[in-house]
Structure formats: structure tokens, C-alpha cells
Amino acid sequence: MLRTHASKLAATTAMGAMLMAVAACGGSSSSGTDTAAPSASSASSAAAPTGAKVGLAYDIGGRGDQSFNDAAAAGLEKAKTELKLAGTKELEAGAGETGAQKEQRLRLLAQGGYNPVVAVGFAYSEAIKKVAAEFPDTKFAIIDDAAQGPNISNLVFAENEGSFLVGAAAALKTKKDHIGFVGGVQVPLIKKFEVGYTRGAQAVKPDIKIDVKYLTQPPDFGGFNDPAKGKTAAQGMYDSGADIVYQAAGGSGGGVFEAAKAAKGLAIGVDSDQALTADAGVRAVIMTSMLKKVDVAVFDFLKSFADGTVKAGATTYDLKAGGVDFSATGGQVDDIKNKLDEYKQKIISGDIKVPSE
Amino acid sequence: MSSSFTDRLLGRVRLGGLLGLAAPLLAIVFAGLVTSIILQLTGNPPFETMKLLADYGAQPRTIVMIINLATTYYISALAVAIGFRMNLFNIGVDGQYRLAALVAAAVGGALVLPAPLHVGVTILVAVAVGGLWASIAGLLKVTRGVSEVISTIMLNAIATGFGAWLLTTDRLAVAVSGSNNIGTKPIPPSGQFPGFGLIPGTQAKVFGFVVVAALLGLAYHILFNWTRFGFDLRATGKSESAAVASGVNVRKMVLLTMVLSGAAAGLVGMPQLLGASYSYSLDFPTGLGFTGIAIALLGRNNPVGIAIGALLWSFLDNSSDILDLEGIPKEIVIIMQGTIVLSVIVAYELVHRYRLAAEQRRVSRELSAGASAPEGVAA
Numbered sequence: 196m197l198r199t200h201a202s203k204l205a206a207t208t209a210m211g212a213m214l215m216a217v218a219a220c221g222g223s224s225s226s227g228t229d230t231a232a233p234s235a236s237s238a239s240s241a242a243a244p245t246g247a248k249v250g251l252a253y254d255i256g257g258r259g260d261q262s263f264n265d266a267a268a269a270g271l272e273k274a275k276t277e278l279k280l281a282g283t284k285e286l287e288a289g290a291g292e293t294g295a296q297k298e299q300r301l302r303l304l305a306q307g308g309y310n311p312v313v314a315v316g317f318a319y320s321e322a323i324k325k326v327a328a329e330f331p332d333t334k335f336a337i338i339d340d341a342a343q344g345p346n347i348s349n350l351v352f353a354e355n356e357g358s359f360l361v362g363a364a365a366a367l368k369t370k371k372d373h374i375g376f377v378g379g380v381q382v383p384l385i386k387k388f389e390v391g392y393t394r395g396a397q398a399v400k401p402d403i404k405i406d407v408k409y410l411t412q413p414p415d416f417g418g419f420n421d422p423a424k425g426k427t428a429a430q431g432m433y434d435s436g437a438d439i440v441y442q443a444a445g446g447s448g449g450g451v452f453e454a455a456k457a458a459k460g461l462a463i464g465v466d467s468d469q470a471l472t473a474d475a476g477v478r479a480v481i482m483t484s485m486l487k488k489v490d491v492a493v494f495d496f497l498k499s500f501a502d503g504t505v506k507a508g509a510t511t512y513d514l515k516a517g518g519v520d521f522s523a524t525g526g527q528v529d530d531i532k533n534k535l536d537e538y539k540q541k542i543i544s545g546d547i548k549v550p551s552e
Numbered sequence: 553m554s555s556s557f558t559d560r561l562l563g564r565v566r567l568g569g570l571l572g573l574a575a576p577l578l579a580i581v582f583a584g585l586v587t588s589i590i591l592q593l594t595g596n597p598p599f600e601t602m603k604l605l606a607d608y609g610a611q612p613r614t615i616v617m618i619i620n621l622a623t624t625y626y627i628s629a630l631a632v633a634i635g636f637r638m639n640l641f642n643i644g645v646d647g648q649y650r651l652a653a654l655v656a657a658a659v660g661g662a663l664v665l666p667a668p669l670h671v672g673v674t675i676l677v678a679v680a681v682g683g684l685w686a687s688i689a690g691l692l693k694v695t696r697g698v699s700e701v702i703s704t705i706m707l708n709a710i711a712t713g714f715g716a717w718l719l720t721t722d723r724l725a726v727a728v729s730g731s732n733n734i735g736t737k738p739i740p741p742s743g744q745f746p747g748f749g750l751i752p753g754t755q756a757k758v759f760g761f762v763v764v765a766a767l768l769g770l771a772y773h774i775l776f777n778w779t780r781f782g783f784d785l786r787a788t789g790k791s792e793s794a795a796v797a798s799g800v801n802v803r804k805m806v807l808l809t810m811v812l813s814g815a816a817a818g819l820v821g822m823p824q825l826l827g828a829s830y831s832y833s834l835d836f837p838t839g840l841g842f843t844g845i846a847i848a849l850l851g852r853n854n855p856v857g858i859a860i861g862a863l864l865w866s867f868l869d870n871s872s873d874i875l876d877l878e879g880i881p882k883e884i885v886i887i888m889q890g891t892i893v894l895s896v897i898v899a900y901e902l903v904h905r906y907r908l909a910a911e912q913r914r915v916s917r918e919l920s921a922g923a924s925a926p927e928g929v930a931a
Contacts, residue, residue: 317733
């Protein structure tokens with residue numbers, strides 16, 4: 196009797212331990228980085244006003260995902276040096292927290308005198324509406340969301356347009372007329388990537404075969420941070436005959452690249468130019484990346500704040516604005532670059548309309 | 553007077569008098585010590601960190617946030633504790649409350665009813681869905697002997713998949729305008745559970761559901777200590793064979809307990825749904841069922857103990873951001889939570905063993921005194 200109790204208890208405790216481990220992994224050690232105010236800056240350029248104190252709130256994952264969050268962080272880093280920010284503070288969400296905790300995170304930043312405050316990710320949608328109303332003199336920005344408010348700027352992207360281009364690239368490059376898509380979590384945001392990719396591929400080859408796989412479904416957001424799952428999913432696609440796989444899976448993308456290398460296939464990166472940012476061993480398989488220039492958006496917003504020209508409402512980073520694009524690092528798409536640029540012009544001019552769902 | 557480790561762990565053996573006070577005190581001292589050492593080792597001043605936490609925790613708004621989150625944790629821990637009381641390890645509270653909240657949110661958003669009825673129906677739906685989902689594990693156990701630990705963990709995964717299937721715009725969800733989020737149709741004001749401004753100095757409102765949680769704790773106490781059902785349940789938990797011998801239908805008890813635990817789990821999402829978000833969307837809080845397991849252990853399945861545990865847990869969770877803001881790694885909070893659970897388990901076990909040893913010494917002293925006395929008479 197005692198044995199069975201003990202084993203049950205062991206299972207329970209193990210679950211608890213795993214849970215805590217997961218929660219611990221969720222946070223990166225670089226959170227809470229505090230940069231002291233460069234007091235010398237005012238002396239060096241006497242006329243320049245002291246730069247802003249910028250607060251940045253990440254969703255789960257934070258820095259270190261080699262993708263979305265890192266792109267936001269890169270924008271902040273650039274602003275730090277170029278705009279002489281007086282200080283920055285980055286806070287990060289915990290696993291499974293409530294909306295009230297997200298609100299409080301933004302509130303703490305605003306209370307602490309951080310202005311502007313940037314929220315990274317649509318999960319902050321409700322929270323930012325409430326907190327922005329409480330602090331009318333603070334400027335807020337949110338990435339990937341259209342939350343309305345007189346002091347909220349929305350930095351939104353046309354991921355579908357960028358994905359259209361890499362979809363066309365995959366269709367032009369495939370030798371088997373069979374390609375794949377690995378999405379991190381089955382949410383509307385990632386669906387935009389899939390739809391654009393599919394349309395782009397079909398624009399080149401109408402009856403191309405496209406495998407689609409999402410790693411997890413909400414509320415399990417682990418699919419953005421699970422390279423093993425990404426590897427298995429991509430492996431399955433290569434095994435069944437696909438030769439190019441596009442990943443929109445955040446931190447799980449590394450697994451997709453590994454699978455591509457093992458199968459001697461090709462892969463397409465996302466968000467950042469991953470032929471430069473991914474692990475050195477797998478860079479060769481990344482034929483192109485769909486660039487979502489979160490760093491540019493963050494920097495632009497901070498710059499507009501420094502210039503005093505912040506405008507509330509949506510700024511759409513689409514192909515026309517150069518907010519999304521494809522990368523040509525490594526020269527693997529040089530031979531088809533003309534064709535891709537042609538599609539790009541057609542989308543910009545409106546000849547091709549890329550649906551988002 | 554012998555008791556198994558599990559019995560002691562789950563608080564089925566009571567400590568009386570001063571010893572009952574000694575165990576939690578010992579736990580607090582031990583947890584504080586370990587946390588201080590860890591803080592010191594990671595280069596953060598322990599005293600200042602604790603003071604920072606305490607100051608932040610004493611702010612009116614923080615108090616409201618602590619109470620609100622604790623309400624949710626409390627219900628979750630009670631749901632787990634119901635199973636614990638008869639050795640049923642319901643790991644599935646997580647899946648049960650998520651599915652219940654999703655369906656209840658959809659029903660609540662679709663209904664048009666006068667206020668009290670609207671809230672009532674929504675809650676009833678949640679309770680029913682939670683109970684039904686848990687009954688699958690109960691049925692599997694009584695008919696096929698499947699361990700509820702395994703089946704509830706699997707049902708969690710199935711609930712995730714099923715929930716994701718339901719939460720699409722083709723079915724229960726509507727797109728949140730201009731956002732990448734999707735959620736169920738918002739529950740109209742008539743279906744919302746009003747909060748109240750309990751704490752002066754802030755506009756933030758305490759969830760009205762805190763009253764429901766308190767009533768639930770009371771019901772839990774009465775059920776287990778004052779009813780035939782509660783007695784049967786505890787008896788089955790302590791010794792199945794003895795319960796069978798005295799005419800308890802163990803299969804029925806297993807199924808009922810599982811359903812009861814699931815029904816309580818169905819309420820876990822309600823404070824958040826009816827008091828704050830009014831919609832089940834992609835960012836609805838997850839993992840509350842697992843937190844409930846830790847808090848049930850922390851509170852030793854006692855309704856008051858669980859309340860204290862839930863408040864402590866919620867305080868730590870809510871304070872993590874202030875640490876982050878001050879440049880202290882927020883993961884310290886997770887370490888604290890783990891340390892506290894372990895401390896409580898170790899402290900109670902130590903006190904139990906001390907009591908057992910003291911008792912044995914007393915008995916042996918009495919025996920030897922009793923044995924020597926007749927000799928004296930004889931001599």
C-alpha cells in the first residue's frame with residue numbers, strides 16, 4: 196500500500212518539479228538588465244537633451260529566442276547607442292500568468308518613470324489599453340497588435356506579404372514540387388505566415404504540394420520554444436519527399452534547420468536573417484529568410500519619440516514600407532532574385548493582393 | 553498509532569497543541585534560511601530583497617492583486633485536495649478548469665438572461681463540464697483499473713487539443729478586432745460577477761468570487777468532517793479494505809470523488825472569467841491546476857492551511873516583477889516557492905517523527921515503571 200502511495204507521490208512531485216523547471220527555463224538570465232544612465236552624454240553634447248528612459252515588456256521567452264524577441268531587443272540596443280537613452284529596463288512575462296500580472300508589469304514600468312513603454316507581442320493587448328489610459332502622459336507602443344488608445348502606437352507587420360515572397364522562392368527552387376511549412380503554435384498570427392507562403396508558392400506552381408504542420412495548439416505555447424518538436428516535424432516532411440521547409444516557429448526553428456541539414460534539404464528562416472543569426476553549423480541550409488523587421492519598428496518608434504513625432508495608431512510595416520522582406524545572404528537565391536523582385540513590385544503596386552487568412 | 557508517510561504528508565494525521573504550531577514555524581524559518589543563502593550566493597542582499605518584497609506586497613493595489621490571484625489558487629488547491637483526501641491524485645485539474653472555462657465562456661457570451669441567473673447558469677456549466685471531464689478518469693479507474701494519475705495527465709493533453717479545436721473562429725471564438733488574439737464572445741454585463749472595493753487606497757477591485765471561494769472552503773470542511781459521505785471518503789482513503797469491510801462502496805466513492813474534484817476544478821477559471829477577462833482567449837491563464845497541487849500540499853489539505861498557502865503563493869507570484877524591476881532575477885521567486893513546499897513537508901515529517909519518538913519513550917517509561925512496580929510489591 197505504502198509503495199503505491201509513494202510511487203503516486205513521486206509522480207506528483209516529479210510533475211511539480213518539471214513544472215518548476217519549465218517555469219525556470221521560461222525566464223532568461225538576461226532579464227532585468229539594467230543600464231545605468233550614461234551621465235557623461237550630456238557633457239559631450241551639451242545641446243542634446245538627455246535621452247529617454249525606455250521600458251520594454253516581453254511575453255514568455257524574452258531574449259535569446261534568436262527570432263522575434265531578439266529582434267525587438269536588437270532595436271532597443273541600436274537605440275541605446277544611437278539615441279543615447281538615459282536607461283532601459285526589460286521585463287519578461289512568466290508562464291501562465293493572468294492579464295492582471297501583465298497590466299502590473301506595464302504599470303510598474305510607467306510608474307518607474309519609463310517613457311516610452313514598448314510591449315512586445317499581442318498578449319499585452321488588453322493590458323496596454325488599461326494601463327495607457329491610467330498614464331496619459333506616457334507613450335506606449337505594442338508590436339503585432341491594434342489595441343486602440345490616444346497614447347498607443349501600434350507596430351504591425353504584413354507577415355503574409357513577406358511570406359508570399361519566400362513561398363515563391365521555395366516553389367522556384369524545389370526540385371520535387373513538394374515543400375513544407377512548420378508553424379510554432381496554431382494561432383491567427385502564425386496562420387498569416389502560412390497563408391502568405393502557400394499563396395506565394397501556388398502563384399509559381401499552382402499544383403505544388405505543401406505540407407503544413409503546427410507544433411502545438413494554444414494554450415500550449417511551447418511550440419515557440421521546442422527545437423526537438425521542430426526537428427521531428429520537419430524530418431517527417433523531408434522523409435515524405437519535401438525538399439524545402441519554411442519555419443515560423445520562433446525558438447523551435449533551430450530544430451527545423453537541423454532536420455534540413457540531416458536530410459540534405461533546404462530551409463527558410465523567419466523574423467531575423469537567420470543565415471546570420473542561427474547556429475553556425477546549420478547556416479548553410481538556410482536558403483533565405485522572411486525578414487520581419489521588428490528591430491526597425493522598435494528603433495523607428497524610439498527615434499520618433501526622441502524627435503517628438505510619435506503618432507498614435509497603426510504603423511504598418513509591409514513590403515512597401517520595407518518592414519518585411521526576403522534575405523539574400525549566402526547567395527542561394529541570387530538566380531531567382533529577379534523573379535522575386537518582380538513579385539515584390541506587383542505586391543507593392545497592388546497587382547497581387549495577399550490575403551492574411 | 554502507526555501512520556504512513558503519505559498519511560502524514562497529506563495532513564491526515566493531526567498534530568496537537570504546541571507541536572501543531574512548531575511545524576509551520578520550523579518550515580518558515582527553514583525556508584527563510586535557504587532563500588537567504590541562495591540570495592547571498594547570487595550576490596543579492598537577502599535582507600533588502602525581503603524588505604523590497606514586503607514593501608511592495610503592502611501596497612493597496614498589490615494587496616488586491618494578491619487576493620484575486622489567491623482566490624483562483626485556493627479553488628484549484630481545494631479541487632486537488634478533495635482527491636487527496638482519499639488517495640486520488642487528480643493531476644487533471646488543469647485540463648478540467650481550462651475546458652470548463654472555455655465552454656462556460658462560450659455559453660455565458662451567447663446567453664441573454666437577467667443578471668443573477670446569467671452568472672448562475674455560466675457557473676453551472678463550468679461545474680458540469682469540469683465534473684464530466686473528470687468523470688472520464690473516474691470511470692476508467694473503476695471499470696478498467698486505469699491509474700488516475702496517468703489518465704488525468706493524458707486527459708490534460710486531450711483537453712488542450714479539444715480546446716484548441718473549439719477555440720477557432722469556425723466554432724466558439726470570434727476575432728478580437730484588430731488583434732492577433734482570438735477569444736469567445738465577451739460575456740455581457742449581466743453575466744459578470746461584480747467585484748468590490750475592499751481595500752482602501754486603490755480603485756482596483758477584489759473579485760466578488762472571493763466569497764464563493766470562502767463558501768467553498770466552508771463546504772469542504774463540513775463535507776469532510778460532518779457528513780457520512782465525508783467519513784466514508786476519509787475511511788476509504790485511510791484503508792480501502794477496512795472501508796469495504798464496513799460496507800462502503802469503494803467504486804462509487806472513487807467515481808463520486810473524482811466528479812466532485814472535477815466540479816470544483818470547473819470553478820477555477822471563474823474568478824478570472826467572470827471578474828476580469830469576460831472572455832476565454834488565447835492568453836487565458838494556464839497551469840493553475842499544477843499550482844493547485846503544490847498549494848494543496850503546502851496547506852496540508854486543510855481549508856485554512858490552503859488559504860494561507862494560496863495567499864503566500866500569490867504574494868510571491870505577484871512580487872516577481874518588482875524584483876525584476878530592481879535588477880534581482882525574478883526566478884528567485886520560483887526557488888522560494890519550491891523551498892517553501894519542501895520545507896513544509898520536511899518540517900512536518902520531522903515534528904511527526906519527534907512526536908512518535910517521544911511517545912515511544914513515554915510508553916516504554918511507563919511500561920518499565922509498571923513492570924518494576926509489581927516487583928516492588930512482591931519484594
